[in-house]
Amino acid sequence: MNVNRRHLLTGSIGAAAVALTASACASEDSGSNGGSGGGGKVGIAMPTKTSERWIFDGDNLKTSFEDAGYTVSLQYANDEPDKQVSQIETMVGQGVDVLVVAAIDNKSLGGVLAQAKEQEITVIAYDRLILDTPDVDYYVSFDNTKVGTLQGTYIVEALDLENAEGPFNLELFAGALTDNNTKYFFDGAWAVLEPYVTEGKLVIRSGQTSLEQIATENWDGSIAQERMDNILSNSYKGDNKVDVVLAPYDGISRGIVAALQSSGYEKMPVITGQDAEVESVKYIIEGLQSMTVYKDTRALASTTVDMVLASIDGGEVEVNDTETYDNGDHVVPANLLDPVSVDVNNYQEEVVDSGYIDEADLA
Ligand code: BGC
Numbered sequence: 001m002n003v004n005r006r007h008l009l010t011g012s013i014g015a016a017a018v019a020l021t022a023s024a025c026a027s028e029d030s031g032s033n034g035g036s037g038g039g040g041k042v043g044i045a046m047p048t049k050t051s052e053r054w055i056f057d058g059d060n061l062k063t064s065f066e067d068a069g070y071t072v073s074l075q076y077a078n079d080e081p082d083k084q085v086s087q088i089e090t091m092v093g094q095g096v097d098v099l100v101v102a103a104i105d106n107k108s109l110g111g112v113l114a115q116a117k118e119q120e121i122t123v124i125a126y127d128r129l130i131l132d133t134p135d136v137d138y139y140v141s142f143d144n145t146k147v148g149t150l151q152g153t154y155i156v157e158a159l160d161l162e163n164a165e166g167p168f169n170l171e172l173f174a175g176a177l178t179d180n181n182t183k184y185f186f187d188g189a190w191a192v193l194e195p196y197v198t199e200g201k202l203v204i205r206s207g208q209t210s211l212e213q214i215a216t217e218n219w220d221g222s223i224a225q226e227r228m229d230n231i232l233s234n235s236y237k238g239d240n241k242v243d244v245v246l247a248p249y250d251g252i253s254r255g256i257v258a259a260l261q262s263s264g265y266e267k268m269p270v271i272t273g274q275d276a277e278v279e280s281v282k283y284i285i286e287g288l289q290s291m292t293v294y295k296d297t298r299a300l301a302s303t304t305v306d307m308v309l310a311s312i313d314g315g316e317v318e319v320n321d322t323e324t325y326d327n328g329d330h331v332v333p334a335n336l337l338d339p340v341s342v343d344v345n346n347y348q349e350e351v352v353d354s355g356y357i358d359e360a361d362l363a
Helices: 015-030 052-067 081-093 108-120 144-158 180-199 222-235 250-262 276-285 297-313 347-353
Strands: 007-010 041-046 071-076 096-100 124-127 138-142 168-172 245-248 291-294 316-319 335-338 340-343
Touching: 015 052, 041 052, 041 081, 052 071, 052 297, 071 081, 081 096, 081 108, 096 297, 108 124, 108 291, 124 297, 138 144, 138 297, 144 180, 168 180, 222 250, 250 276, 250 291, 250 316, 276 291, 276 340, 276 347, 297 316, 316 335, 340 347
Parallel strands: 041 071, 041 096, 096 124, 124 138, 138 335, 168 245
Antiparallel strands: 007 316, 291 340
């Protein structure tokens, strides 16, 4: 991994840049937006509205691209891969210059992206890498391994695993197998936790440790809740209690809390999360969830727009990782932002004072 080295890459999308410049000129002639990138069209394909972050992402991207003079088509596909493919097909048919895609199924987009490339459309994989296709130009995301590292490290510190004898009962949850991020999150956390499992300080009573066993279809909190219900009734009979749960995303964390509550837990175990969703920040304040990983989607949107504009203006796009994200066809040059661990001690500073969440929404 090479996330510290700031690195300038020459854009591989010169033809698209020319096409966009031409379309910008045409728009100027017809009296629309001028200026850098002005007059271009961007298609934004988001996965779902069931999770708050994608609504923020879509809104932030739309505003940032419109501010840069673009016309925007923003679509959500309700976590249905086929629907996302047909939405992108429509965008290609509408003659967009740029596609920004947060994939639902990382392997289902090859066909439609081949069509996009025939039209010389610039393709940005947004937050989630798109696999097995030559037709992705750039990847913009957060450091996904670090997300997992922050979750694992939080657990180590919360239980004082260096000094405590334990053993503590741990259960593991991961995201959707169709999302390339899932493995990065889990591997980042597991690298930190596994030595304590080997040592016997952490015990996984369910025995469920493989990614296939711990994955959560569609990142769906109710599916996680059901799995936690089953784990509690099968592996925690008698006095055995769950001490800690690795959960990859706030919606899953809240499903786990619901299962624990219905099985009579009053004090919650250590539970991780991700996304700093309003409901989960409330849970953190109430002591129901321990932490979340905050990823500022405003910064992700503005970085995306900067990358697109740079490629169009001068053919130089800022990336900071040219090694980690091999999509099965090529290593996709990536710009990775920094995620932040948030708990009851720093949520005010990180997510409220920064304006990410409105304090009134936490009341
Ligand atoms: C994103 C996470 C999000 C998850 C579920 C992942 O691809 O990186 O931020 O929690 O999807 O929506």
